[in-house]
Amino acid sequence: MQLPDAAVALLESASATDAKSIEQLATATDEKPETLTGAAFDLEADSLVALEERVEVSLELTDEGKRYREDGLPEVRLYRAAADAGAADDSVPMGQVIGVSELEGPEVDIALTNFARKGLGFIDSGELSVNADADPDSDAERAALDAIADGDADGLDDDTVDRLVERGLVEQREQTHRFVTLTDDGVTALMEGVETAATVGQLTPELLTSGEWEDVEFAEYNVEADAEPVTGGKTHILRQTAESVKDTLVGMGFQEMQGPHADADFWINDALFMPQDHPARTHWDRFTLDTDLMTDLPDDLVGRVEDAHRNGVGPDGEGYHSPWSREFAEEVALRGHTTSLSMRYLSGEEIGDLEPPQRFFSVEKVYRNDTLDATHLLEFFQIEGWVMAEDLSVRDLMGTFEEFYAQFGITDIEFKPHYNPYTEPSFELFGTHPTTGKIVEIGNSGIFREEVLSPLGVECDVMAWGLALERLLMLMYGFEDIRDVHGTLCDLDLLRNVEVLA
Amino acid sequence: MPVVEIDPDELRELAGHDKPDEELKADLFGLGLEFEGETEDGTFQLEFAPDRLDRLSVEGVARSLRYQYGDVRGVYVPSTNDAEWRVEVEDVPEERPYVTAAVVRGVDMTEGKLESLIQLQEKLHATMGRKRAKGAIGVHDLAMVKGGAFDGDDRGKTITYTGIDPDGDSFVPLDADTEMTPADVLEDHPVGEKFADLVADYETYPAIYDDIGLFSFPPVINGKRTEVDEGSRDLLVEMTGTDQWTIDRMLAIVCYALDARGGRIEEVDIAYPDRETVRPDLETRTKSVAHDCIESTLGIDLEVEETIDLFERSGLGVEHDDGSYEVEIPPYRTDVLHPMDLVDDVGRAYGFNDLEPRYPDVSTVGGRHDRSKLERAARETLVGLGFEDLLNFHMISERENYERMGIDPESDTFGSGTPVRIEGPYSEDYTMLRTWALPSLAMVLENNTHRAYPQDIAEVGFAAARDDAESGGVTERRTVAGALARPDSSYEDVKARLQTIARNFGAELETPATTHPSFIDGRAASVVIDEETVGVVGELHPRVLVEHDLEVPVAAFEFDLAALR
Incomplete structure (x- = not known):
């Protein structure tokens, strides 16, 4: 064994x-x-x-008991001092005896009380006399203290022991x-x-x-105790959300787009049939950069886009009654939406001409010169997606978006007819919040106008939609202030402790 | 999005239906006018998309509701009386050559009508008028305008649109009591100050005269003499601008609104030096829409009769012929540029939300962009090494990007480089695109000194700098940065992690000694991957740490993501 x-x-x-x-x-x-x-x-x-x-x-x-064993019980010391002072013959003033006895503080009272109790002498009118017959040397309490200290308390008289316990000189355990x-x-x-x-x-x-x-x-551990905290690395929660969106879209057959953050206004706005005097194109709303013009835009395409702006597209088309200059189109700004990428891809400039059917997406940063507050950032992620196919209808658009949002628990999508310069029909998308049950705006969508597609050389239908990733994150997590998460004011503890996206 | 204020009682009266508020709101939502709230006196505040500018006043919204309710159908065009008045155009500022005008009689202005007209005027200025730059509206009490005579006409009802020197004449503008020259107005009048930029570069200023003298200074302000108030009966509406089509459409919208208030539209002759025109232009346009196109866009089958009904309930005229519709469009519809815009009207009238969604039967293969895969792999490696993955702004200030890191933009150390500056930045914290990511990490450490250490943080992100060789002058790159902030962090620790990253990507890493102002001399190295210098690694200089209020050493690295490819 x-x-x-x-x-x-x-x-x-x-x-x-x-x-x-x-x-x-x-x-x-x-x-x-x-x-x-x-x-x-x-x-x-x-x-x-x-x-x-x-x-x-x-x-x-007790400590007191040990001390008295060493120094003598106070009453005995009082007796001896009184005897030395001649109190055996006649009474002596108490003060005089106490002075000689070297008793101090509470010991004086202890001495006086026990002196009388044990019949060592008498106290009367401040005078003290001793009993000559008393024998302090054979004090039972003193003897008991010695016996207890020696571990030999068996034969002690119970009364004496009780007395010592009462006096706090002995402890019972x-x-x-x-x-x-x-x-x-x-x-x-x-x-x-x-x-x-x-x-x-x-x-x-x-x-x-x-x-x-x-x-x-x-050896057994205390397996219930808390351990020292460990903060392992974790993918940023917004990045996790982006990855989840990317996974979903790849699963739905979408290819990912990437492209310049600083791009020509041509790709950001002109290709989207945004008139050059559109209010959103004033420098108050966009971030223009102090760089050179992007002069290597494809000339044919620029010409077709300009023509669409000026004259419209198709026999019954009308253009804008707005100024148009190539120089403005060549100005470089931070993209206000990633639809600039859609334009680059649809034009064939990015990866060559595309034959239908196609599905593309991106989850990339965009920049808006808007207010910076708890729900708005100057830079945020936009989910952008489009489907290119022959004869797409509004019903296809609705079916695609219902499928996408259902992946994130957002159902009962409503389509509010809307206006965008680059899509027709256009819809704002509303959905029911998974936890609060409130109706919230969750995106903007539509079918690209012929004025957009025709100059790009696209001859079939393209439906597209966009949504702020941060909005999806806030909907899913209920974050109150997006600045806690995104940017240099982020709170490391929040990032460390936030639940992962499962 | 813009907001228009509508008095619900007026709306009920003009629309001819006494509906309770909630029903009214639902009907408005169907038009794309979303109820945002109401003012203290119960006025609805409705948010709208800026396509249907004819709905910028209660009159237009009421008209749309009447179409929606089916009370009226097809196109309506107000009848007009022949012109009595005439606008002579001569020597106008070349920047603002166009004018249009109408007379509207019998309006009998009330407080409600006036408020609505003023709102319509303001909203049109804000949208189509591009803050008055493209088109500006002036409304005058016709009774206070004294027309003059011109050759061959004895009616004596001519006014003149012309250009004058900034100090060439004077008048009493609205909200003033003294005579002012146009230059004075720009200088001393609150409205003038607000719109001074519009005409600042003009050689001569736009001016409208009648027989008495100067009475309007478009696009800035009208004269007090012709001010419209309650009790004004007949109105002169004039508009000037940089584009004839734009001001004619704005005028059409105003005429429709006044027509709805019982006004009678009267034409005005416009005499340009080289041509004569008659305004307002209330001509309808037509576009043809194929039945097939409607069916394929909505994804449903429609009967012709039903389709005609939907067009007519959208306020459009329609003739059907051989699978195609000839659609007549009223002049207030500025948004119709293409037949598809009419298909959209049919869809709205049908009710888009009544369509059954279907998942398109289109097969494609999905996949990630190569760089996106690389970014993800790098991020996963960093997280595996225990780094907290961060996400910082790409915009930063020059102080943070260079100064606080101790580097000089013009040097050739890693992280330097000419900044891509933002014109008109939102705030002094965001004046450029970051040239590297370590400054962002240092800021995060600075903002989290109250949080537990170790703080191992990393970011795979974006950086950019000027590059004259690129068209557009910007070179963008993806960057990998990491920092170990802990009481005992050292070069050894950070190099170890860098080695692991390189090994994970099959990259050959060398770290020859270098000097970098952000790092301690003798503890800094270049990151050389596959024989190319792509970054820097080392212990951050105490100067940089103290600058960021850090009380622990920080060892850090940053290098180009592309080097891992």
């Missing part, structure tokens, strides 16, 4: 006939009493030993003593032989390679 160190030692030192206390065993085995107690309980559970508990009352001197006796099983086990199995705190490579792990007991 293999048992831990302490258990083996305990078994070997215990007796089948003579109950031994843990303290005795501790002395015998050189183990700590608490270790042996634990081992004894374990062995009792295995029926190898019997445990018996006895409560013992022991007496111990109850102590539970456990006594161990070998059981028959224990004797048998011993006779069959027990070996030591060590307990270990840490499983080490040595234990594993040597095979010692088979013979060790593992």
